[in-house]
Every structure is written in C-alpha cells, then in structure tokens.
Amino acid sequence: MITIRERPISHWLPITKKEVEQRGWEQLDVILISGDAYVDHPAFGAAVIGRIIESEGFRIGIIPQPNWRDDLRDFKKMGTPKYFFGVTAGCMDSMVNHYTANKRLRSNDSYTPGGEAGFRPDYATTVYTQILKKIYPDVPVLIGGIEASLRRVTHYDYWKDKLFPTILEDAGADMLVYGMGEQPLRDILRLVKSGVPLNEIRDVKQIAYLEDKPVLPHDTWETIELASHEVCLEDKIKYASNFKIVEVESNKWQANRIVQKVGKKTLVINPPFKTMDEEEMDKSFDLPYTRLPHPKYKNRGAIPAYEMIKFSVNMHRGCFGGCSFCTISAHQGKFVASRSEESIMKEVKQIAEHPEFKGYLSDLGGPSANMYRMKGKDESICARCQAPSCINPVICSNLDTSHKPLTEIYRKVDALPEIKKAFVGSGVRYDLLVDDFNKNNTDGNHDEYMEQLITRHVSGRLKVAPEHTSDATLKVMRKPGFKYFRKFKEKYDKIQDKHGLNQPLIPYFISSHPGCEEQDMANLAAETKDLGFRLEQVQDFTPTPMTVAEVIYYTGVHPYTLQPVYTAKTKEEKQNQNNYFFWYKNEFKSWIRQRLQKLKRPDLAQQLLGDVNPNPKKKEGPRKDYTTYKRKW
Template identity: 60%
Template sequence: MIKTEHKHKMEDWLPTSAKEVERRGWDSIDVILFTGDAYIDHPAFGAAVVGRMLEAHGLKVAIVPQPNWRDDLRDFKKLGQPNYFFGVTAGAMDSMVNHYTANRRLRSDDAYTPDGRAGQRPDYASVVYCNILKELYPDVPVLLGGIEASLRRVTHYDYWSDKLRPSILADSKADLLVYGMGEQPLLEIIRLIERGVPIESLKTIPQTAFVIPKEKSLPKNRNWKDLPLFSHEECLSDKTKYAKNFRHVEEESNRWQAARLTQDAGEHTIVINPPYPPMTTGELDASFDLPYTRLPHPRYIAKGPIPAFEMIKFSVNMHRGCFGGCSFCTISAHQGKFIASRSEESILKEVDAISQMPDFKGYLSDLGGPSANMYKMEGKNLKICQRCTRPSCIHPNICTNLDTNHSAMTRLYKAVNERPNIKKAFIGSGVRYDMLYNNMASNEEKESHRAYMQELIEHHVSGRLKVAPEHTSDQVLKIMRKPSFKLFHKFKADFDRINNSKKLNQQIIPYFISSHPGSEEMDMANLACETHDMDFKLEQVQDFTPTPMTVATVIYYSGIHPYTLEETYTPRSKNEKLQQRMYLFWYKKEYQEKIKDRLKSFKRFDMIKKLFPEKDNKSEKQSHKGRKSNFKKKKPSYKSKHRRTT
C-alpha cells in the first residue's frame, strides 16, 4: 500500500474564528463549544468528539479553544451567540490536576497546549468559562460537560482549596450538566430541542444533572427510584455523612438500572438523573468513525507541538470503561465500569487511516484503552450485571460471572500486525495482569490467558511493558482495590520466562504510589526492600493526589472508609508525604542518609542492611556493636509492631 500525503483544507476542521465561519457561508451557529484544551480534531479529545457528533446530526458547530479570560473577553464574544446553546468543558483533565502537583506546586507545563506552555486556562476552568458566558449572554443556555464537571457533580472534596465544595452546578450557574461520556445524552438533548422543547424543560434525560428550587417537586419519571443524599450543609458538619454519600454515588454511577440522586445545597436541590446503559458497539463505532482529520487545527502550525497529541497520534483506543474500580482512579466514575467495545472493523479502519499519515513509520504506540486487556469483556449473564452494585468486577476477587476470555484481543492484535504498513503494534496501556491468573476461569479462558500473554510479550512490547502493582502491602492493596503483590511476582516470572525463551531483552516497568490512604511509613520501607530484592530501581512513581469522586479521596478528607466506616490512617502533612515518597528512591544518594536515620528510629537495622550494601554499613555495625545483645532480645517485639519484608 502506498502512503498518500494528507491535503486538508481549513474547512476540514470545525471553525474556530469568525473568518472560518464566514468561509463556510454560515449566517449563524447552532452550538459554540468552549474548551480548556487546544483544538485537536481527534477521537481522544472530548470537544472534537462532541463537535463532530453534533455536526453529523446536521448542526453548525464551532469551537473556541483556550479562550482568554483575562482581557476584554473578546474570545467569548467573537462568534456571537448560538441558536441552541453554549457547551463548556475544562478539557481532557480536571484543570486543578492539570495545574498543580501533589504538593500543590504550580506546574510549569501543560500537555494540552502548543509547546507545552502553561497558563492558557484558569483554575476551575469550567466555573470561570460558565460564569463569563452567563454574564455576557444571560438568556443563552449553557451546557457543562467533561471530566472536571462530571466528577464534581455532587458535594466533593477539593484538595487545592482543602475544603468541601458543593456541586459544580452551584458555582458555575450552568443550565444543565452532562456527566460521563456525552454522546447519548447530547443526542437526546438535540432531538428534543429540534422538536421545540426548551432546555429549561429537559429534566428527565438520563446522565444529566440540574438545579431546582428546594421547594419545587421533582420532575416525574415512573421508571426511576429516588435516593436523597445528605445535604451539602450536613456534609460540612459531619464527615461521616459525606463518606456515606460517596458510597451511594459510586454504586448508583455503576449500576445498570440506577436511582435518581438528589442533594440539597442552600436554597436549591441538585438533581442527578441515572446514567444511560453502556453504549452498544454500533454506537461507539459511530463516534469513532466520524470524519476527524486526526490533527491539531492549523492555527497551531507555528506555535509548537502539542505534547498530548504527540503522545497519542499513533495510538488506537479499542474500548471505553474499566471494571477495575481502583480506589484512587476516576475512570469508572467518568466512563463507567461496563466495557463498551468497538468492532474489529472500526479498529482496523482507524489503523489503516493512521498508516497513511505522512510521518508514520510503521509503529503503533498503543492498541489499548483505559486498561489494556478488557476489550470485549462482559458478564456471562448480563441480567446478573444489571442487578449488580459491586464497584469492581475483579476485587476482592474476580466475579464468577465475568468472562475473562482474552481470545478476541489476541486475534485483533494479530490482525493489526498483519495490516499493510504496520511493522509493530505496541501495547502502551497498563495491563491488568490479575485477570491472567483467574483461578475460577474455565479451561478455555485459562488457555486464552496463556495465549494472550505469549502474544503480548513476544510481539507487542516496545522494550518496556507498563504494569501497575501500585504497592507491595496487602493491607494497602486491599484499600486500593488491587490484587496481592504475589501476583506481580507470578507475572514477572512468566514475563522473564517468555523473554528468555525468545531471547528478548525486555523490561517490566512497574508503577507505584506513595502516601496512599492506609499506607504507613513502614509499608513504604517494605516496598523499597521488596522492589530492591527484585532488582528494580523505580522510575514510574507518583505521590497520591486526592481528586474528586474517588474512594481514596473520601478517606483522605474524612479519615473514614466509605464502605466500612472504619477510621483509616492517611498521610496528610507535607513531611509525612515526603518521608513516604523518599523510599521509592532508596537508590539515590540524596535520600540514603535520611532513609537510614528513619529506619534507625524504627530500629529496623535489618532493612538498612538489605537496602544498602555491607560496605556502606561497616561504621553502622561498629556503632551498634555494644547494643547487639539488647537488639536480639527486642527483635520479637518489632515483628508484632511492624510488618516485615517478604
């Protein structure tokens, strides 16, 4: 197959300026979208997906990327007012996560901006954009969506202001909030608007939220049960009530037939309609098959590359959703726990499109999804899934109703590698290795696990395979909703065996988190010792950052686990967090003396000996020679007080 040069016209992108609107001969615009990201016309970016979907429905759509909120607001005025509504999103990330580190330090870059420049969007971008639009155009409806809005739809803890904030609807003054992946509710909204129904009357569309006066009755819907949450004011005065609320929010977000949630805040009631069922393969294909250019808008040609685009431009997303339910992760809260998978035909069509890009060298950077190996997975009996309230299908054990057969993925991997112009398709998404050791699986499933592992490791690793054990302590892993570290040992043994048999020089790159709720300093010391024994010098690590709508964030703020209501330790102070984090880098000289001092304070000389070679501890041995007999006598008490290394 011969590659062809892309010859795009400006009209191939959605318009971003009055001049581009004029080129199209439009005298008005139906929907204007405001986004905190640069405009990249690609299915990995929400504003592009929404814009293309509305365009396919026959609407005239324009996008205003990264509007300037600090000048005379000309970016908010330049396209006038739309016929239907303004759409607002902070972008592909929560704007506060985008701006600040886990230590609340301002980041110096922004991956969703040309040349990685920082400062192109405000803090709490959703609220800022909505308030400006409501001030300028008070009579034009504003619809709010995206991950920032989705995860802040009820009372939530905001780490950056260190306080509980009410639903983002209260601060933003938006008329309607679309949470989760927006295609299904937006199509219904447009269908009803075109029938003449005003937006203020759209109160029974699934997967939307809105505000009504507290004294007003709820809109009628015979199919929905109502579940009132503790009010925002009750959450402010009682952390346990805030924790209890979260369990309801998480369970109803992941149910096939969920309840409608209500929460009073001040003089108003926040109403959150239940979500749509998972998208069908046909619906998801329709979204991914829209006529994207797959490129940044030409306005950025002279402004430098956009790091987020460079990272994904040769990757393919095969599915949405994640049933892992990790305590620190927001994927299932936004995309849902049920997997929506594309067809093989749609995926191969996108692979072929990528292979025709002028700078494509034959290597796909990722063939995956939120988790690499959940494609096509669902319950064996969907009626059981429809009644299920479990937040995770694989923790504390793999559900016996979950079909963990990996055959569809293995076939697809092979099909992609056989496409013209594809030299290799790598798996860059994280692999859930615990599913490959499902003891309750059928013989057919177990065989598919072995075949998948062989195919993955032999043909789809770019030298380094990402996996995320996250911790080594079973106690912490239980809170994280992650499997025992013993399974990581098992996976690494299989990884090494396959590499050795094929004479491949490949590495596993494990991800770990420090300062997670439940993690004590000795847990991190144990992590250092265990990974030291496995010859890992950790690179891919992060300090826990509380983000709205996760179990871990609820624990961080309240000190209470929302499911057990038990008090749970969480490192909160800067000093505690730094002490935990340094154990991840035991091999760096700048941390070694600090680590030794901390381990001495715990009288864990065994750990010092394990982490640092004998030659580094000669003076150590001399200084403790006189206390040797006392140390031996006290040794049993350490075992009861602190968990030992494995």
C-alpha cells in the first residue's frame, strides 16, 4: 500500500471533472490522455508535460488510463479543450509494455496500480487518438512520448511482422512531437496562445506533421527526401537506407528537414532542437511536483515503476553510446543533457522529506550511470558530427570523459546527514573506466571514481552490460570488445580485494541479436563460465522501432553498409542460442554436446562441459556462483 502524505488535492493536476470544478474552471485549455497511471514525478512523462503546460499559464487536466473498450465516457468526462488534446502511450511503447520477446502477453504492467495488466490497449497512441477524432473531429490532437517518437516514420513492427507508415497516418493526429518534448512544447504553447491553431503550426523544431499540399523549400532548413512508404513496402534496401538518414539527422545539431511521401500526403519532420543546457534541464526538473502518485490510487496497490524510482535521482538524459539495440539515443538523443549540482542536491533533500524515506537512495544515475556532464570539448566539432556514437568503434578524442563532477556529487550527497547510503542502481558504462579503451583519461579521475563507486555506492552487486563476447556480434551491437570487460573486472576485483568487499558484478547479455550465430552463443557461455558466472536469466533480443538492430532484423542488411547480416528469427534458432546459457543444468548438457558435435566444435563442448563431474555422488569443489538478473525494461 502506498502511503500518501496528506496534501490538498489541488497540489496534483486534476484528473477528474470534480477536481476541475474545485479549481473554478469551466473549460480546460489542454487535456492530456496517458497510458500510464498519473504519478506526479519528473520520471513520468505525463507529469512533466502536464507541469510544463501549467507553467505556461494553461489550464491542464490529465485523463490517465481511460477505458477504451466500453462507452468511452472517460474521453468525454472533461469536455472539449480550448486548444488541443495531447496523447501519449506512456513511458514505454505499448507493445514492449504488453509482450515479451517471444510475443507472449505479459501478466503485469509496472505503470498501473497493483501492477495490474489490461489498463491500456495495444498501439495505445493510435487507439486513443482515433477515439478522440471520432468524438471531437474538430479538435486538434498532438501526440508524443516514446511510442510516437520511435514510430514517426515508416517503421517495422515486430508484433504484426510488417511495415507501418508514420504513426501520424494510422492515428490521424495533427502533430507529433518527437524526442524529449520540453523545448518544442513551450514554443507550441506560446503559438496557440497567440491564436495560431495547432494544425497550422509548421516552423517549430522537433515536430512532425502530414501535409496534403506540395511541400515548399524552407527558408532556413535544407530538405532531405526519404524513399516513400510505398517504395519501402516493395524494397527493403530502400527502407534500410532511410534509417541511416533518419538516425544521422536526429543526432545532429545542424540537422536537415526530412520529408517522406505517404500515399497522397507528405510527412514532414523538422530538425531537432539543440540538446538542453543545465538551466533548461533544471527548469524541467524543478517544477512543483508532489513526487507522489495521485491519491485516487491509494486503495489500489503500489505502482511498481514508482516504487522502483521514488528514492532515486535522475541526473542526466541522453546516451552517446549509440548501441544498435537501444532506443535511448533515438528518443533522448546522443548528446548528454545534465542538471546542475544545485538542482540535484535540492531533489535529494526533497526525497529525504518523503514520509517513507529511511535514509537510503536507490539510485544516483541516468540512462548510463556515469555519463554525467560528459560532452564535447569543442562544441563546433559536435555541431558538424554525423557519427551515431561518440565511443564506437573508438572514443572520440573531442569527448570529455572526466568522472570528476560525478565523483564530487557522490561525495556531497554522502555528506548530507539525512543520507545513510546513496546507491548507484543504473547500469555503469564500464568501457569508459578501462584505460586501454578510454585514452582520454589523463588525470586518473576514472580510478578515483571507481574507488568511490565500489566502496560507497554498490548495493550488493553492480550492473554492467557487456551484452556479448563475440567481437563480430559486438561490432554489430556498437559495443567494445569483450577483452575490455575482462580488464574492467580485473580492476574491479582488485579494488574489492583491497577493501575486503564481496559485491559481485552482474553482467547483462543478449541472445539472438543480429550478427550472433549459434557458435557465438556457445563461446559466450564458455567465456563467462571461465570468469565464474552462471547465467540464470538473459535478455532475448526484441526488434524495437528506430534501432539499427530492428532494421537488420527486418531487412537482413546493415543500414550503414547494406551488407547482409545473419539474424536468428525462427523459434528454434532463438531457443538454440538461449540454451547455451544453461550449460550447468543437467537437462541441457546432452543437447549441448550433440549440438556442438554437429557444428563441428567439439573443442567448445570440452571447454563448456569437459569439467562437469560425471559422478553425481562426488561433490565438486567450491566455486563462485555469480548470477545475472533479467534487466528491467
């Protein structure tokens, strides 16, 4: 049960008609529909967007998790907004939220009270928008959030196994905001307030819309045309080529406008804003959040996603890793946007006032725990850069990878009397801490950071993500060679031994990723076995829209080279790869031996199974038993 601090209901944004009337409002300016329960916290997108709209002087209401199945009264309860409806599927793509990598329906939903499933539809953004357009055909609809953002152009949908057009076409929305929405939203709000209808706005950055008329050249932005949706349906190579353009332009400060024909219409995607600076980040995080779920949920059970982050602090956004399977850079951007130290410390003190806080912060982190304040030394170089990753295949010499600002924050948080322990729960990007890989470490600050991290901020175990051991697979993943994980582990163990600690590393791995063949998985099992790991749960690859790996999965070629890349697709191929993780279980040993013999790799069978004790009555010697845990998505 969630304990809610006694506060006036007016401290939350209104989610019922009664709460709107209590504020003395006859009509709302904007109504936001969300697939998540309403948690008034900066980690929840609907709360951030709602508070920004409020800060611009608008009357805003939220309809969280409306019933889309029956009489649709939830969509009608607040009436017609003066300016527009906003729609978001929530903090996750609704299909990733609903289904496993094997397309099995999940039994829970972390963004719903009690973790109960079934409170949002598949393709939630599209379903919500279509309902609104049916009830209020003349009211503009603005869509955003990760589902809309990653589906803004022609994209492959793994769950239907087909290409979809831009979500604007299927949903019927008037405008889409992609990426982190604070900057475009503020411009949009000021324009509609001045009398410009939402569906006539065309010159705001970081928006997309469908145009019925011919698209004219822009006074400021150059225009790049993608292969049309219809061409992509017929030609997978054209689809792959489109992706490279979209990824490059999404991560440039001096980007071009993108257009794509969709039937008789033209999709227009305006260039993104430059990454938010500290002042802009602080402005977003310092809004008057209650940091609590709405009191409406107090008798419905805890909201798992909230329970996970309620005592954590998000210090930055974005990731310059550019991993092929990850959507972080596709949505948040490859350039890191960091908060000021003052804003972070202010939030830590706010958390300390929470009625349930016992002195332990669960996370001081971000998408990657240790990228805080990392950026280009010369921004003019970054402005021209087209590389999708700043650290693959090598770390850019222009990237400042100093961990000193982060180490200083850890120490200042530790010094607060209200804080007993501040843990780092986010995954650590270990390659930034290996000197052989990161040549930018010139003053030893990485070693200082590791000492501070390991001795003060590890909660029993430390999460890292080597993802694979095969160099060929890691190259497709845009990840460093596994040898750097070995070097990191050596360094990690040395510091642990120095301080008498026993905090196991928890490495994450992916099976069935593009570029991974069955022998690669056998190798992975053998190498991790040699390091003392027994892998109990792993992440099976899921092709999510707007990722390199998704394009390879669908087209069979890499979008940057257009060269073929093998991908396990059938249930049998995927299961075969997964089986190798469980070499230590009796039910898999015979299968692994026979399979490796068939693959003409008896050497791997010997390496993986040769030392397995054939005599069940004789006990094996002691071994370190490290376990990996399934990552949270």
